[in-house]
Amino acid sequence: MSERPTAFGADEKRLGTYLKDRRGRLDPATFGFPPGRRRTPGLRREEVAQRAAISPTWYAWLEQGRGGGPSAQVLDRIAQALMLTEPEREHLFLLGLGRPPEARYRKDGGVTPRLQRVLDTLEPTPALIRTATWDVVAWNQAATVLLSDFGAAPPGERNMLRFIFLDPGMRAAYDHWEGVARFVVSAFRADVARAGAAAEVERLVEELSRESPEFKAMWRDHEVHSHVEGVKQIRHPVLGRIAFEYSAFAVDSRPDLSLLIYNPTTREDAERIAGMVGPSPARNLK
Incomplete structure (x- = not known):
């Protein structure tokens, strides 16, 4: 996975906009981050990067549309860091990879x-x-x-x-x-x-x-x-x-x-x- 900036494209821009929107909806106190003085609501970029175990610079580039194509593993970690629902996670993969995520095993296999x-x-x-x-x-x-x-x-x-x-x-x-x-x-x-x-x-x-x-x-x-x-x-x-x-x-x-x-x-x-x-x-x- 390269962390060098790449050309800013339409897909990267949509991905970055979506990440920024989801990040802004989270309450820092829920994740144990001090509220402090924040210029914008939600988590900071470095806090999402910390939760996703990726480089803060790399995550910032993703939001700015300069990070290139993230891997499925990175998108999965970001989805968990942002507490995305299954439909939101699927949308993230469509924006980041152009395809839905692979089926994940769920122990609860009951039906409605x-x-x-x-x-x-x-x-x-x-x-x-x-x-x-x-x-x-x-x-x-x-x-x-x-x-x-x-x-x-x-x-x-x-x-x-x-x-x-x-x-x-x-x-x-x-x-x-x-x-x-x-x-x-x-x-x-x-x-x-x-x-x-x-x-x-x-x-x-x-x-x-x-x-x-x-x-x-x-x-x-x-x-x-x-x-x-x-x-x-x-x-x-x-x-x-x-x-x-x-x-x-x-x-x-x-x-x-x-x-x-x-x-x-x-x-x-x-x-x-x-x-x-x-x-x-x-x-x-x-």
Whole structure:
């Protein structure tokens, strides 16, 4: 990271203006800084730099539009120093790097009643929400019918990899289980790395490596793939063969969560699923 001044550009100016505005909204006393005699409200530049563990000169250049392009790590430290909310942090990255930040792992993976209602509205199309570490935190009834009874598993064991490798029913649902499992492992590895959650999945990886020789071998291959969309076919014990297209979507304001929708490829398959999906359970409408 260079600390030499660079040309003053439009992007740098917008970044500097935003930083100055956020800095001016903070109360120095909240962070233990003496109020003293301040010409302007908020924290001083050197105080933000101190909280972000960066050079005061470098931070001053950023506000003046002369600091060049900051790294994602620097922007993350500045976001923490300025106590930015998730939307504010995303805006900071868009100004500083031209892209949103990568998804960050959050231990609290619960969903709001509103997100659950979105899943229920998608009936009879199976849909679920998973974390960056592939824990299933919400699903609709169609997902229970087509994929697995997630609610029957203890909350701490509702992980997609655990279902794929340790659930005989899910293993039997795929004609080419090994190919599906290998792809899931490679996509899981990519998502975990992107979220910086390697430490959080160590116990899961150890458990699966111990319980499943197939997982242990696949994990050692270090393959990486994205898991955005595709086509799958399963063999359901009651409905028979079902083909569906799956798509993954980011959840607005929760980049650590993904919404997965499994759309049947034919009207006949959709009608068969709908025939097994009863009325949705009552949800909190607050």
